[in-house]
Amino acid sequence: MLLKSNDKTLFFNLKSSTQTTIACGMFCLVAWSIFSIAVITMDSLGAGNFREQAIRDQENYQLRLMSLAEERDYQQDSSRQTQIKFEKALAHISKLQEELMEIEIERKELSTALNIVKSKLSTSRLEEIKAKENLNHFKLMTNSESSQKSNQEFSTTINADKEALLAKVLSETAGQRDMLRSEAYTARQSVKNIEREIKLIEQRNEQIFRLIEEALSVSVGPLDKMFRAAGVNPDSVIETIRRGYSGYGGHDLSFLDGDGETALGVYDENAEKASRILKNLDELNLYRIAIEKYPFYHPVQTSNRFTSGFGPRWGRMHNGTDFAAPHGTPIRATADGIVSYVGWKSAYGRLIKIKHDFGIETRYAHLAKFRVKKGQRVSRGQHIGDMGNTGRSTGTHLHYEIRIGGEAINPMKYIKAAKNVF
Template sequence: MPEQRLFLRSDTETRFIRLTPLTQASVLFSGALIVGWTILATSVLLIDSIGAGSARDEALREQQIYADRLNELSRERDMRAKEARMAQERFNAALAQVSEMQSRLLASEDRRREFETGIEVIQTTLRRTMKERDNALARASEIVDKYADVSVAIKADGSQRREAEDTVEFLTATLSQTSGERDSMALVAASAEQRLDEMRKQVRLEREKNDRVFSQLEDAVSVSLEPLDEMFNSVGMPPARILETVRRGYSGQGGPLTPLSISTKGEPADATSARANNVLDRLDTLNLYRIAAQKAPFGMPVKSGFRYTSGFGPRWGRMHKGTDFAAATGTPVYATADGEVIWASRQSAYGKLIKIRHEFGIETRFAHLNKIHVKVGQRVSRGDRIGDIGNTGRSTGPHLHYEVRIGSKAVNPMTYIKAAKNVF
């Protein structure tokens, strides 16, 4: 870069500015620095703009996927509710069929006993008549022999002979009458045997029909019991212990759970009675399951217009002991099982809180409520509206914080909700 001079000429004088190589280098370096900084800043702005557009697109896609998932869950919930209604209808139909078949079975047993009693009476009468006939024949034979021995003496005395002839005529008439009675009783016995065969055939057909009905009932009861077994096992509630607890609580005579059975009047139960009693025992078990399910928190606390925002487990370095259901303020909150309200007021970070004590040592909690519709000591049933969703206590927005506790230990509420989705 040779030294340059920049001349500035006016009307009266001429001046120049000398540009040394160092000055020129400084100017060129400064210009290059400005141009480079401009290019770099423009690139950064373009990259930020492109990145922001991609993030917005990604957020929109995630929002659409989330909305689709919510719609899918809503459809699945509606489908499960429909299946639950259909299962309840099938259960009611099975109970009605059991009642009808039990009545028919009892009527059939009564007819069979009447037939057996009638046949026994006929056979007894026939045996007695035949015995009387045999005795009369034996007596007649003895009399004939007796009078045969004295026939010579009777011939000597005309009056005695006449008396003997009258006696023989009387015996002959008696024998003829006895023979007629014998033939008549033989006809009655043959008719009774024919009637007995018809009754046996009718009883056999009735038993075959009952066998088909019992098979259908046993299948229906098995189909109803298996999902309930799986539901209780999946939440760690042994069915045997649960059923025993419910049975102890409903053991009063004449109560809804008095065991059903078909009486055998002290005699050994036949196959039909034993099978009927087995079906009735399993129906009694099904009824116990139904009561136990009402007393455990298998229901949904929120039924419309909600989304899951936080599940059970660690959150932000602390343990989140429940499941959050986000919904608009005022959305109804329902009891998830039968129980007794033991708290219905504010409690620090929970805000407005409801606690319900259930059977089997279970407690449910409903926090951050806007309104409370129950009071302490009140008995509630599953599906009763107990409050409204709100934003009280330590909360970032309207939602329900739902907890399930066994003793003092919190457990995952979704375990119960998922276990019951194929049953209710």
């Protein structure tokens, strides 16, 4: 290799191995440059596609959330309409129950009146028979005395006072007989009218019984399914509430001494039906009490988004369900209970705990403001706090938990069970 300048010439000898090494080095440098440029170009193109895909996925996710929110709003409206219908049905049942009791009292009064009329009719018949016997007796006496007059020589000495007395008695007896016949006829007509009225009342009772039984079937069936869908045995719950609330909101069954027997001890089919229906109404009332004591109510009644469910999340157990809505959205108690905790609790932020019957506890976390105090008794649907972003939270939302015996369970189990009922 010759390197020439103005006045100098440099001469280098390069062996074949050296030349090969330099050539390989140059080749590797060019190849690496080409590879680096290709990788950078591909990364740039891939990043652009990834960002576009991420934007598309975000848009699809937002559309899906909007669709789910609209569907949830529709379901909530349907639930509210169903609840309104259910309350109207309960009011109608109560009205029918009052009418039924009034009709039963009226029927008892008519039955008593019918027995009195029958008793009077029997007495009138006995008196009529007695009057007829007296009349026949007087007739026999008159005939006997007439025979004696024809056979005796004292025909001209009959006592005029005795004849007048006999005539008077006969006249009074005939008048009494006619009066008794008139009273008996009137009594028989009264009996027919009362029997006709009782028949109309029985027909009306039958119609009322049918309407009440249909309403009870429509009302109790969904409630039973709701409890079972939540994993709760409704029979056990109703029996527990019946023992604890035996005097709460019951119905007066004093006019029924047993199944199908009235207070007089007489079997009556209507009384049996009334007894069965009123017992079913008591069961419906017990269901109403049970619903208020189990957390079937949704804690956020306004428009909201379901953001996180129950279960493992980011390597940790998420013991509740998250609902997102605007800051300050009212948070509602999901069942009747007593507030056991109000304050700040580490990751929960502002937290409310409510103790319910059957060992149930509900928790409402990340609140912005409290609306209740510790020890306060709250009812289902009561405003207890406002949604916020306190504690370990990445945005405004409600963290809602249900615990039974201290163990966390999925709140959606209760919310979904009540979805088609309320």
